[in-house]
Every structure is written in C-alpha cells, then in structure tokens.
Amino acid sequence: MNCETFHDRLAEFVSGELDSAQRTAIQEHLDACATCRELARSLQAAAAVVETGVLSAEEAERRTAGLTLPAARRTQAPPRVSPVLRYAAAILIAFGGGYLTRGWRTDPTTNTPGPRPQPELVTRQLLDRYARAANEYPESSSFSRSLLMLAPSDR
Amino acid sequence: MSPNVESCFRTHRAQVYRWAYAMCRRHDDALDVVQDVFVRMLERRPLLPSPAAALAWLRRVTDRVVIDRWRAESARAAREARHEPPATADDSAETRELGDRLRAALASLSEHQRLVLMAKSYDQMTFQQIAAELGIAVPTAKTHYLRALSAVRERLNVNLQAGRVP
Numbered sequence: 549m550n551c552e553t554f555h556d557r558l559a560e561f562v563s564g565e566l567d568s569a570q571r572t573a574i575q576e577h578l579d580a581c582a583t584c585r586e587l588a589r590s591l592q593a594a595a596a597v598v599e600t601g602v603l604s605a606e607e608a609e610r611r612t613a614g615l616t617l618p619a620a621r622r623t624q625a626p627p628r629v630s631p632v633l634r635y636a637a638a639i640l641i642a643f644g645g646g647y648l649t650r651g652w653r654t655d656p657t658t659n660t661p662g663p664r665p666q667p668e669l670v671t672r673q674l675l676d677r678y679a680r681a682a683n684e685y686p687e688s689s690s691f692s693r694s695l696l697m698l699a700p701s702d703r
Numbered sequence: 704m705s706p707n708v709e710s711c712f713r714t715h716r717a718q719v720y721r722w723a724y725a726m727c728r729r730h731d732d733a734l735d736v737v738q739d740v741f742v743r744m745l746e747r748r749p750l751l752p753s754p755a756a757a758l759a760w761l762r763r764v765t766d767r768v769v770i771d772r773w774r775a776e777s778a779r780a781a782r783e784a785r786h787e788p789p790a791t792a793d794d795s796a797e798t799r800e801l802g803d804r805l806r807a808a809l810a811s812l813s814e815h816q817r818l819v820l821m822a823k824s825y826d827q828m829t830f831q832q833i834a835a836e837l838g839i840a841v842p843t844a845k846t847h848y849l850r851a852l853s854a855v856r857e858r859l860n861v862n863l864q865a866g867r868v869p
Contacts, residue, residue, distance in 0.1 A: 559845035560845070597801075602721065605717060612716045
C-alpha cells in the first residue's frame, strides 16, 4: 500500500469501517510512513472527541422518559393549496397580465392600434410557453415556469 | 395531535435527544431541541413513508434546530455582551468548555458535513447508507466526513498523544 491508496481508505479506516485484513494492510503502511501515521492519529483523536458526548440508547431513553410535547406550542399546519389551483391561479394571472400588456399594441409603422387579442389564443400561447419552459428546464418549479411563461420572448 | 406524529415522538424522542445532546452537551438544551423538532413536525406534517425517511427527516431537522438555536444565542450574547447559560447537574466547567469548542467546530461546517459526521459518529452508519440518505456519492460522503473531522481537529486543537483536548 502507498500513500495514495491509504488516502482513498482513510475515511473508512478512521471510522472503523474496514475489515481486519484491510486494517492490517493500512497498519503496515502506517508503521512505515510517519506522515500518514500522524494524519490518521489526529483524525482518530478528533473522531473520539466527537463521540465522547454520544449517550447510549438506554441513557437517552431514561432522560427523555417523562418528556411530552407542550400543548401551548402546537399550531395548525398551514392549509395546502392543491397543485391544480396553483396552476389555475398562475394561468389566470398570466392571462390577465398578458391581456393587459399585449392587447391593442400599436403598430409603430402605421401608428394604428393592433387587433384586439383573442383570449383563447393568448391562453394557448401562454400554455405553450409554459410547456416549453418545462421542457427546457425540467428541474424548475411551477413558479419559475410561470415567470418564464410571462417573460418577454420573440419566439 | 396527529397519531403519526405522536407515535413518531414516542419512538424517536430518545434518538433525537441523543443527537441534540451530542451536539450541545447540555441536558436542558437537548430537551428543548427535542421539543422544537417535534413541534416542527406537528407544524409541517412532512410525508414520511418509512422509518428510515422519518429518521433522515429528524436528523436533518435536529441539525437545523440546533444551528438556529446557536445563531439565536450568539445574537443574544452579542446584544447582552455576555451570555452565560445556567449550568445543570451534568454540566461541569470542563464539559461546558468542551461543548463550547465543539459547538464552534460544528457550527463552522456545512450542513452536509455535519449530517455526515452525525450519521457516522452518532449512529455508526456506513458511508454507503449515508450517501443514499443524503442523495450524494459515496466518495463525497467520505470527503465530508474527513473535512468535518479536520475542522474539529483544528478547532479543538486535539492532542495527538492523549486523544484529548487541552
């Protein structure tokens, strides 16, 4: 075993996760390498300090035997809004925002107001943009997708 | 109270106390942490389909509750210039000092480093189990463990010969 192999096994060695043959191989390397020996000893000492405060299951059970949850601090869980309602709200907001910001847009070349948008077409476009956002960013939340759906885009 | 939370409290309160006491080294603080953890469970009603999922949730929330308490204590101590919590029967000066130094070391770790150290040192889980629970790679779990121990070693200035803190 060399230092590199030792470092690969260091975590298991310090935590005692190795079998006896693996431990023997590492011990032989530690007998020959002072640097690795010092590293292993210092980490084992740190692990021992961390474990000094660990109580046995029986002692922990004894200390918590009379413990009860305080009634005064109990609170009701906040009401959960179903995903369907959240999507419906997002579409409603998006539709309203899109309708207000995109309707009757003036054509700059002729300086005449554009045609009034059809609500069903706007909704279809927004749903398409939402689906596109979901495809492009599969890890995104529904809120993020709604933002992407509302973001200005030329596509 | 949800029967689920009630049975979870009965089954795991001692385990949560073990974790909290190992981090805080103070009996009263550990009891407070147990109560805070289960109050959070009552408030949030997490979906915990298996005992392993419940333990993983409890370990993570215990860690957060302890860290939140430390931050609140630090802020209070900064306001009051000096904050000395009342000592209890098992809180000797040596235990308190070790607890304070260990607390500083644990507080300096990332959440994953602390969770790996807790699972390894307090519950003797394998790196494979820890990696599966946290959704990380096994080598990453080992790296977190070694970095956590290195931080503890540096903060506590561990004496190599005796394996004790000076």
